[in-house]
Amino acid sequence: MPHDDHDHPHALLPPEPALRVKALETILTRKGLIDPAALDEIIDTYQNKIGPQNGAHVVARAWSDPAFKAALLEDATSVVADLGYYGRQGEHMVVVENTPEQHNMVVCTLCSCYPWPLLGIPPGWYKSDAYRARAVREPRKVLAEFGVTLPKNTAVRVWDSTAEIRYLVLPMRPEGADGLSEDELAALVTRDSMIGTGLPKEPS
Amino acid sequence: MTRVHDMGGRFGDGPINPEPEDAAVFAExxxxxxxxxxxxxxxxxxxxxxxxxxxxxxxxxxxxxxxxxxxxxxxxxxxxxxxxxxxxxxxxxxxxxxxxxxxxxxxxxxxxxxxxxxxGGPADRLSNTAAQFKPGQTVRTLRPTANRLVDGGHTRLPIYATGATGRILRLHGSHVLPDSNAHGLGEAPEPLYAVVFQASELWAEPEHPADEVVLDLWQSYLEPA
Structure with missing residues (x-):
């Protein structure tokens, strides 16, 4: 059985995915349409420079500074841009706050929209059919698979990123984190806690 | 109808099996x-x-x-x-x-x-289309969901939220309309809203009576309810 629908041009490329990418890269490079060194730079950016540590910095600041938190919830785009977090897939940021009454969780059912400047490239599970299909209909079963059980009286609000607005969850500050520095607080912030599928670590 | 990517709410996908947080950014x-x-x-x-x-x-x-x-x-x-x-x-x-x-x-x-x-590439634009809805107002999404400009074209109203009644949560300003912009028909910016729906409005068996789903929806996807 053919791997591809042969009505589409991509079927002319090698079927094996790594070879398919390599073939297209080679064609485009020979024509001068891409520069392999630029590809290395893009990969290095998202592998090593931009990642969840950016979001953790924002969350830790919000936990330590009430005025910052108020401004963040009011206009996240400009507040995080002031910290240097702006760019592709983070042009319009909204931060949503978890409370004892409401837990927030983010998904993109139609593709894989995600706040790149604050969290980097989304993990595999975020882009999976299972997460995209299930997060909106059964968020509590999904949370259970991440080891999270919410109190009975906490409502779940799932944000489906259907436009260019990118959502970041502001998790609740863990108990017992008084007196911690901003860096120590940032170390408690997990990536999944900013997507809403996890909770921050407890201070040791 | 939309297309195969529109899978929100679908049954049958099985467990998620999340990889650990320290997994490589690019698995391969x-x-x-x-x-x-x-x-x-x-x-x-x-x-x-x-x-x-x-x-x-x-x-x-x-x-x-x-x-x-x-x-x-x-x-x-x-x-x-x-x-x-x-x-x-x-x-x-x-x-x-x-x-x-x-x-x-x-x-x-x-x-x-x-x-x-x-x-980056911001999607907000000045628009001649005035905001028709205010936060708190009740609205209904179009049914059926479909690109109204190009048959079978790109649209961002998922099928699970078609014909549903919700409430305007916030106005995001005016944004490029994907239904037009995906087809070379211009950016056609119009007001974009976060609209909140009770889970019971979308699902036959919601997990919890207080649960909600929020979608970002363009004004032309909505009508007063």
Whole structure:
């Protein structure tokens, strides 16, 4: 059985995915349409420079500074841009706050929209059919698979990123984190806690 | 109807099996390469983000279901490069005569990557369309969900939220309309809202009576309820 629908041009490329990418890269490079060194730079950016540590910095600041938190919830785009977090897939940021009454969780059912400047490239599970299909209909079963059980009286609000607005969850500050520095607080912030599928670590 | 990518609420996908937080950003080297080739090709300026999303959505349902994530990206990109006349079918076959490409002057160089990624591409625009709804107001989404400009075209109202009654949570300002922008019909900016729906409005068996789903929806997807 053919791997591809042969009505589409991509079927002319090698079927094996790594070879398919390599073939297209080679064609485009020979024509001068891409520069392999630029590809290395893009990969290095998202592998090593931009990642969840950016979001953790924002969350830790919000936990330590009430005025910052108020401004963040009011206009996240400009507040995080002031910290240097702006760019592709983070042009319009909204931060949503978890409370004892409401837990927030983010998904993109139609593709894989995600706040790149604050969290980097989304993990595999975020882009999976299972997460995209299930997060909106059964968020509590999904949370259970991440080891999270919410109190009975906490409502779940799932944000489906259907436009260019990118959502970041502001998790609740863990108990017992008084007196911690901003860096120590940032170390408690997990990536999944900013997507809403996890909770921050407890201070040791 | 929309297309195969519109899977919100679907049954049968099984467990999620999340990988640990410290898993590699790119599980395979070619994943990073696929992402980078796609981004770099985008900087040739021959399409916008709505066009590239639609290219992935137009993979045949069989391909879409079988392909892994970055296979969808690279295959959608190959289709788009041919459709936009950047490459020919013979180029993909590897039998084309090499010559300097007219778009080569636009190639993204390594020293321009950081600024290009940092610059982003905002989607908010000034619009002549006034906001018709206010926060707190009740609205209903169109039914059936469909691109009203191009039959079978790109749209961002998922099928699970079609014909549903919700409440305006916030106005995001006016944003480029994907239904138009994905098809070369102009940006057609209009007001964009976060609309909140009770889970019971969307699902036969909601998990909890207080649960909600929020979607970002353009004004033309909505009518007063």
């Amino acid at each position: 080297d070619w994943h990073g390469r696929a992402l980078a080739v796609t981004l770099a090709a985008g900087f040739l300026g021959q399409w916008n983000i709505d066009v590239s999303r639609h290219a992935r959505e137009r993979l045949s349902p069989k391909d879409y279901a079988q392909f892994s994530y970055y296979e969808k990206w690279i295959s959608g990109l190959a289709d788009l490069l041919v459709e936009k006349g950047v490459l020919s079918l013979d180029d993909l076959r590897g039998v084309a005569v090499e010559h300097t490409h007219p778009l080569a002057a636009r190639v993204l160089k390594a020293d321009a990557v950081a600024s290009a990624l940092a610059k």
